[in-house]
Amino acid sequence: MKVLLLSAYDADSHKRWRKGLVAAFPKWQWTLLTLPPRYFSWRIRGNSLSWARGDAAKILKQGWDLIVTTSMTDLSALRGLVPEIVGVPTIVYFHENQFAYPVSSDAFRSVEPQLLNIYTALAGDRLLFNSEYNRRTLIDGAAKLLKRFPDCVPPGICAEIEEKSRVIPVPLEDIVFNITAPEEEFLWKCHSKRNEQRDISKDTLIISWAARWEYDKGADRLLHILRGLKDKKVKFLVNLMGQSFRNSPAEFAQIQREFSEHLLVLGFVESTESYRQILRHSHIFLSTAYHEFQGLAVMEAAILGATPIVPDEQCYPEFYPEGLRYSSSDDAVQKLESLYQSLVAGRKLQQVDFSHFSGEAMWVKYREQFVSLIKN
Incomplete structure (x- = not known):
């Protein structure tokens, strides 16, 4: 199976997870694309541009059986810029969400990171979370945010996200x-x-x-x-x-x-x-x-x-x-x-x-999610 793994903000915890994931399934053909964990605002908004119009463009257009991406990836924009991946089954892993982050006193409060979480959740075919707290705060936070907008907010967005979400924590080595x-x-x-x-x-x-x-x-x-x-x-x-x-x-x-x-x-x-x-x-x-x-x-x-x-x-x-x-x-x-x-x-x-929470116990659950999505 050919799998594309995208880590758009490759922080230490993300790196630890994706290294474990690749090691857990050595028979699969993995291709990895990462971007460094710096310049947060630019990275989360610009990763699709960096990949789709950069050196990675040819890699993205290859034939894939599965795409696994972290939630920092601007998946909706990436699928728009690279139509070749639109039909590929895609799993999004949420290590965190932007609705439950405490904001520092000097931070500029923008709703864009939260909107990007919503877009990526809608664009993914299956959503995996490392805790129920993570899953619930995203869904509840999205509901509160959408209520703030004046008009043209379609119904059912949070229900769609909830229906395709699962909780599978990061395994310990x-x-x-x-x-x-x-x-x-x-x-x-x-x-x-x-x-x-x-x-x-x-x-x-x-x-x-x-x-x-x-x-x-x-x-x-x-x-x-x-x-x-x-x-x-x-x-x-x-x-x-x-x-x-x-x-x-x-x-x-x-x-x-x-x-x-x-x-x-x-x-x-x-x-x-x-x-x-x-x-x-x-x-x-x-x-x-x-x-x-x-x-x-x-x-x-x-x-x-x-x-x-x-x-x-x-x-x-x-x-x-x-x-x-x-x-x-x-x-x-x-x-x-x-x-x-x-x-x-x-x-x-x-x-x-x-x-x-050992790898031996947990990676089996990941495999079940990956395989069931591809079969469906």
Whole structure:
């Protein structure tokens, strides 16, 4: 089977997904077209132009049995510019949607990204979402947006989108399920850019946090929670991981100043092996995100043995039990303090089983969707 895979905004999570997809079906003939994840407004509006009138034009016009594309692709425009692909069965994968994104204070509020989501959803033959939260916020958001327009809005748009949508999360790599702690003593110094040998007692709660250091990842929540733990006299250390930027929220710098003695690993960990061993030796993985459509980082940490503590909102209620979800920053502090008391008492911390999200279990479901669409 000849399959064309389009990733119009090839961010890390999209890249991880499409690499896994290609590896899962090695007998299929894959052709990949990607565009770099930068200049967001231009990329989501211009990808069809870049491909249809650029070097990729000849590739698009080849005979395909199936097209798989991410939701960042302007599929309706691409099919208009390249009529040869109009009749090819097309699956659109939604890693996210533009209706549920928190908007930064300095962002220009345009409805065009949301309209492009609607156009692409209508142009695709089957729509796959990584969570029900993602699917529902797109459909509900589209309904609210369409009501704002003054006239000539056809009925049934959201019903059409809903009818052809399915929820199939991104699988976790099988290797993650097989990682174990090394037999020798784990040396935090070897994994920390701070290059400090820390004498970590067994009654110290080790908390990992990992995300882009951007406005939507809840640095203010994190700062509040760490202050609460300090006030409660909880003995803790933090792995504050992720990529920082020039315009990262000021709270990240505040955390480094205020909790310098509590920081164990700081910044982006380039080695995947090192990153996973850090998670393997953490008691807690804390999410403070204001938007998350699946949260692969939290799932991966849970598989590696860390207890996830997550907001009681967004996609998290689908995947995590109530006892591990917090309703406020103060509630998060209480839950973390309770886990600390369990650690001190020698009790095992609660785990979450994600074995049903392995590649072995999940790629079968993808295949079913691909094959059924082609047969129909």
